[in-house]
Amino acid sequence: MSAKEPDHAHDDHDHHHHGHDDHDEVIQPIAPTEHGYWRSLKELEGKASYQLDPVAARNEFATAPDRTIDPMHRRSFFQLMGASMALAGVGACRYEKEEIVPLARRPEDQVPGQTQQYSTAFDLGGVGHALVATTFEGRPIHLDGNPEHPFASGGAVPGTVRHAGVTTFAQASILHCYDPDRSQNPMNAGKGASMEAFKNALPEIRKNLAGTRVLAEASSSPTLAALRDRLVQMNPGLVWHEYEPISWDNEREGTRKAFGQPMRAIARLDKCETIVTIDCDLFVEHPAAMKYSRDYARSRRMNGSLGIGKMNRLWSVESTFSNTGAMADHRLGLRSELGLPLAMALDAALGGGGTPPAEFLKEKKVAEFVKVLADELRANRGKAVVVAGRRQSPDVHAVVAKINAAIGAPGATLDYYFAPDANRRPHVESIKELTAALAGGRVQQLIILGGNPVYDAPADLDFAAALAQAKTSIHLHEYQNETSLKSTWHVPKSHFLEAWGDARTWDGTITIAQPLIAPLYGGLSSIELVGMLLGEAKVGDALIQEAHAALGVTASWRQSVHDGFVPNTALPAATNLAANAGAPQLSQSQLGSTKRAQGDVEVVFAVSPFSYDGRFANNAWLQETPDFLTKVTWDNYALVGPETAAALKLENDTMIRVKIEGRSIEVPCHTIPGQARYSIGLVLGGGRTAAGRVGGTADRTVGFDTNKVRTTAGFDIALKATVEPVGRKFELASVQEHWDIRAGIVPSVNSEGLQQRLPELIREVTGKTLAENKQYVAEKPDTFFTDPRRASNTDLPTRQGGQSLFKEHDYLGHRWGMTIDLNTCTGCNSCMVACQSENNVPVVGKQEVKNNREMHWIRIDRYFKGGPEEPEVVHQPIACQHCELAPCEQVCPVGATTHSDEGLNDMAYNRCIGTRYCANNCPYKVRKFNFLDWNKEWRDARNRVRQLLFNPDVTVRMRGVMEKCTFCVQRIQNGKIRAKAQVRSGMRPGTVLGAIPDGEIQTACQDACPTEAITFGDLSDTTSRVAKLFDDNRAYSLLPELYTKPRNRFLSRVRNPNPAMPSAASAASKEGHH
Structure with missing residues (x-):
């Protein structure tokens, strides 16, 4: 699903021996007691170099053009042009085939070329997420959270919440809609079939429903639940199972113990x-x-x-x-x-x-x-x-x-709410019972609705072998995955953007999903397939309305579809609970010992940021989004703490063997600060053998299948595991030391000076100190380039408003700016995926990430502070700072990067000749260069469907062009045009210039941020939120001594330690600048 597929397989040669020249300036080890910030264990130990590794330099800066990427050269160009001219007349003899717009009359509010927004819903793991889809000419191109949804808005006054935030998985799910690897036809006994053939087989399938088992992935759909109940009632022998590899069943069963019901x-x-x-x-x-x-x-x-x-x-x-x-x-x-x-x-x-x-x-x-x-x-x-x-x-x-x-x-x-499906068995217990029935030959027909149990069922069940015992098996899924290949019938499933559906958010509010595009590959939804099993002739929306009516819903259907939810449908709240009635009173013997046997470790299974539980493995956006802490992309791994690694003789970027209950796997070791002693985290979701060209095939897997050691007894936490080194290197594609701001700004500054810069980049203070001195952050000196013998640094230009060598700009209209609050940024990566979706940012593949060529416009720098066993963490999103005196503008020889009259640092892609002078001169390291034509494969016939996802307001860049954050200039322009039109039509008071209310224009990253850490707006409007935050007592700019005057300011991190904790005193001594 990317323009460039992951170009790696798991073998012994998948690594480079990176080193540095003997003359490089190497960072000195940072003593945790000296409050140093550090980005990796390598840096903490003093093994990282700020000079470019010669091997990495050869990889990133190729000495000759790579013709395997673009084989066109002069001779082949003229050969092709000659043939093209000869064929030109042939092409002119026919009309181009076109499709007419399927509207007799276009609605008044729909203007050709303008986007439209529609509410919809996304169900993941049995939990609904309320979304708003942006569509262009009938095709969805971007997903955001629905700010009007009562659960998303958090009880705020309707209309006051302009963005609700959205998870990375929900945003990236739109990429699956246009995935050419999606299943396009049914399969029968491993051979291609048609949907008509499957429908012809339905009477026989329906005839055997009384002895059928259904295995469904978790779903919060009230309509599917109603159809399930009807199906079970009409077929007394039918048993419905539900299984989800990532679930909250432990909370259900724990509250059942405490209160008598889940x-x-x-x-x-x-x-x-x-x-x-x-x-x-x-x-x-x-x-x-x-x-x-x-x-x-x-x-x-x-x-x-x-x-x-x-x-x-x-x-x-x-x-x-x-x-x-x-x-x-x-x-x-x-x-x-x-x-x-x-x-x-x-x-x-x-x-x-x-x-x-x-x-x-x-x-x-x-x-x-x-x-x-x-x-x-x-x-x-x-x-x-x-x-x-x-x-x-x-x-x-x-x-x-x-x-x-x-x-x-x-x-x-x-608040406690009565859980739906109170009598449902826990997922592990349910699939265990089903597998036993299959293995015992007691299941003649199995219908699997979604999911991939052959891949993610507990390893000790051997579900694949049990499935082979069923006479007939039907699997409904968007992809022909591992389970599809073992089933009698595989039926394509429609994407949620192609079908009617409903879901419940975590509080139970019913959320509506409406089709926003005709099914690209046909397919059925789970609701439609179960309706067919019932003999229903009704279509999706009719089934949903019928189910809602049975629930007593009286709200207008059209209004609910418009809003995206049905009001007043949250789960019933529980009150007056005897909370300790069923709480366990465990004896010492029942609790067991907390002592660890020599050599034993625990293994915890962690959700993958790249693929969740494996279902998003073919999603290139997620695969290339760095993990929030490890900054690794593409592969899953074992997380090991430094102390544990030393005790077990494990090394970073080497293969280790993990053994649990007689089963073992080999997986890369990634040492990470803060991991608990003798606890190893195994990331799920890798090693797929039938995910697709991006996520892995039988002969080229991506990541490692950790489900092979996940059993029913150790489903979430496995005890008494053993770990040993294998002795083989495996290089993970990590970006944690890429694009370091400290590197390359002033070569004459030594490593000690570079380390001093970090407290300037990450400013933090305790709440107590800030309360006592509101100006603590602003008053701290800029220590970099400051003579410690000098009593003050008032001679710096930033302290006296000194003059620049370059002519400063005058602004008569808008002045766009942004603030990022480090105290509320959780490092969730939503902004990165949103930016990639909005701005057509390409995916480059694992090898190019290792070559330092990732293309994200936003990166989230992660810094540790303190010792490696119990460090503190700070996240800092970095994008183009849109400097008023931008160094990049001063060196571009062709004017490809210019300054707009509203303060934006603009890019003219068709002017750029790829000198990369701008990237060299940027102190913030935010510019990305297209070393290769990442979008070449989008032009292949098979991949043309992917072009439907492109945002037409953003240019698709080519090889040899520099790119970076634009403050979503396309959204700014659309907002200005919309405001002018409304003023002129009398819909909005005010002048054409000042007609844009604060907050109406929002960047993609701002829309996606669930904590509202990002604020964007017009600095010329002194009443705007961004203008107030720009002058807040916590606000500061990066590298102020360079006098670039960034339009992006950060709000310092504020910690709130309990004074009674021993660590509180040390926290107070580490705040601010050091």
Whole structure:
């Protein structure tokens, strides 16, 4: 699904031996006690070089043109042109085939060439996500969150939320719609068939429904649930199973233990002063991640200019670093298997009875963490909440329910809702029972609705072998995947943008999905296939309306389709619960020992940022988006902490062997700071053998299949695993040390000076210090290039408004600017995927990423601070700074990069001749060069469908052209045109120049950001939000001593440590600039 397929396979030669010249300036090791920021363990150990590796230089800057990419040269050019001229007359004898627009009368609000927005919905893992699709001439080209949806808006006043945020998976799902690897025809017994042939086989399939089993992927669709109930009722012998490799069944069963029936716990983070997570990623992995991100950020803004100042505190306990752990004010790295002892210790500290294993609290840092946290929870009764993650056992969730009752959370900071399908069996239990029935020959016919159980079912079940025992199997899926190849029938499934559907968001609100494009490859939705099994003649929307009527929905159907949701359909809330009635009272023997046997480690299975559980493996956008922490692309891996790696003699970028319950796999080792001791994170979703040309085939896999060691007993956390080195190198494609701002600005500055720059790039302060001195961030000196003997640095131009050698610009109209709040940025990568979708940013493939040629317009720099075992993390999104005195503009010999009269740093692609002077002169390292023609393959006949995804407002760049962030200039221009038209027509008051209200024009990254960390607008409007934030006491520019006057400012990170924690004192000493 990319212009360039991943050009790698797993072999022993897939690595380069990178080194540096003996004369290179090497960074000195950074002492954690000296508060240094660092980007990687290599840098921390002093092994990273700021001079370009000669091997990397040869890879990135080729000495000769690569004709394998573009084989056209002078002789072949004239040969082709001669043939073209001879054939010109033949082509002129026919009319070009065209399709007429299927509208007798175009609606008044639809203007040719302008985009339209429609509400729709996306279901992932049984959870609905409310979306708004942008379409152009009948084809969807971009997806955003639906800000009007009641769950997305978080209870805000309707109309005040302009963007709701959207996950990377939801955004990137649009790429699947135009994937030529999608299934285009049914298959029968491994051979091609037609949809007509499948429909002819349906009577026989329906005849055997009484003895049929159905295995469905998790779905929140109330319509599919109604059809399921009808199908089971009409066929008493039919059994419906549900399986999802990533689920929240542990919470369901834990609340069942606590309350007698399964519940959904939804926290009100905007009401909390204390938030505690136990092995839980609230901001990316949780089904309510977008709402939680927004609610959390509301109490982290600390913007005096906007009247915001109250700040919450986040505590996190986890084994593997998550986005939530990276944002925490206090984080404890702890093996996931110790979640229950921790919850019991916290419960006991709050007076709840029960005791954890005696040895658990012997470790000083654990005892201090529990004590201080318990004291804070007690002090903040009614203003705190505790949330456990999906990997934690039902017992942990039951104890957490008891803790929340003790601190007064229910009804104040936490709401419980009755979970749908209360009698549904847990997913692992359900597929285990189905596999046993298949293996025992008790299933004659199996219908599989979505999913890929041959690939992701627990390894000890051997589902593939069991499936072969069924006489007939029918698999509905968008792709011919591993399960399709083992089934009797494979039926193409329509994309959610091609079919009617519905889904429930995590709070239960019914969300409508409407078809936005005719099915490109035919196909059926799950609703349509089950309707056919029932003999229904109704189409999708009729089935949905019928199901909603049965639920008592009275809202207008047309209005619901327009809004994207049915109001007042959230799940019923539970009140007056006896929260501790069923909480487990476990004895010491039941809890077991927390001591680890020599050589044993735990293995936790982590959601892949590239492919989720493997279903997005063929999505090139996701495969090339760097992981938020490791900055690795394309491959999955094993996460190992530095201390564990040293103890087990494991090395970074080498293959290791992981053994669990007699099964083993080989996977690359990636050492990462903050990973809990003797806990290894295995990332799911790799090693697909039937994903597609991007995601992997039988002879060329991408990543490694970690499902081979995932069993029913260790489905989320596997214990007593062993790990050993294999002794073979494997280079992962990591971008963590690419595009370093510190490199190449002033060659005469030594490594010590470069390290001093980091506190200028990442500015942070504690909430206490900021409250005492509002100007703390702004008043800190610019230490770079400052003589320490000098009493002050007032002679710097940034301190006295000095003059530049270049003529400064005058602005009479708009002055566009942006701020990014480091205190609310969670590093979720939504902005990166949104930018790629909006601006036609190409994918380059794994090898070119290793060659430092990735093309993303936004990168998210990640910095660690402190020691490698318990570091703090800061994220910093970096794009073009749109400097008012831009160094790139001063060196372009052809005027390809120019300054607009509204302050934008514009690119004229057809002028660019590829000198790359601008990239060399850019101190922020944000310009990307098209070394190759990444979009060449889009022109192949097979891939022409992909061109439907391109945003027509953005030029598709070619080889030899420089590109970068444009502040979404196409959106700015469309907004100005729209505003002028409305003023002239009398729809809007004001003048043509000043007709754009604040916030009406939003960049793609801003639209996608769930925490509203990105603010864009007109600096000429002094009442605008961006103008106020530009002058906020936390605002600062990057590299101010260069006097480039960036139009992009950052708001410093503010930490809120508990003063009683020993780490709080050191945090106060590390703030600001060092």
